[in-house]
Amino acid sequence: MGLLAELQAMTKAQLIAKLLEGQTEEKVTTEYYKNGEQKRQVRQVCDVASGKLLSTREATWTYYKAGPVDTITLTEGGKVKTIKHFTDGRQPSSSI
Numbered sequence: 001m002g003l004l005a006e007l008q009a010m011t012k013a014q015l016i017a018k019l020l021e022g023q024t025e026e027k028v029t030t031e032y033y034k035n036g037e038q039k040r041q042v043r044q045v046c047d048v049a050s051g052k053l054l055s056t057r058e059a060t061w062t063y064y065k066a067g068p069v070d071t072i073t074l075t076e077g078g079k080v081k082t083i084k085h086f087t088d089g090r091q092p093s094s095s096i
Contacts, residue, residue: 020049037063 057076
């Protein structure tokens with residue numbers, strides 16, 4: 001059966017599913033503190049055709065009382081990475 005005949009034999013739902021096959025959609029949700037600083041961001045990637053959640057990445061920020069970022073915690077696939085910022089000029093450090 002040729003491609004044209006195969007496509008003509010498909011229902012509308014089958015055609016849409018074929019077109020969306022392998023396509024993903026990214027949804028980003030960000031929460032802020034009242035002062036406008038980022039508190040938390042969640043990034044989700046879903047399969048468009050099935051709606052199945054493929055991956056999630058979460059970032060959470062904490063701040064020093066004076067205002068600069070203290071830590072950023074990244075969570076993805078069950079792994080947690082924390083990036084510590086310093087106010088004394090040292091470079092940030094990370095731990096897994």
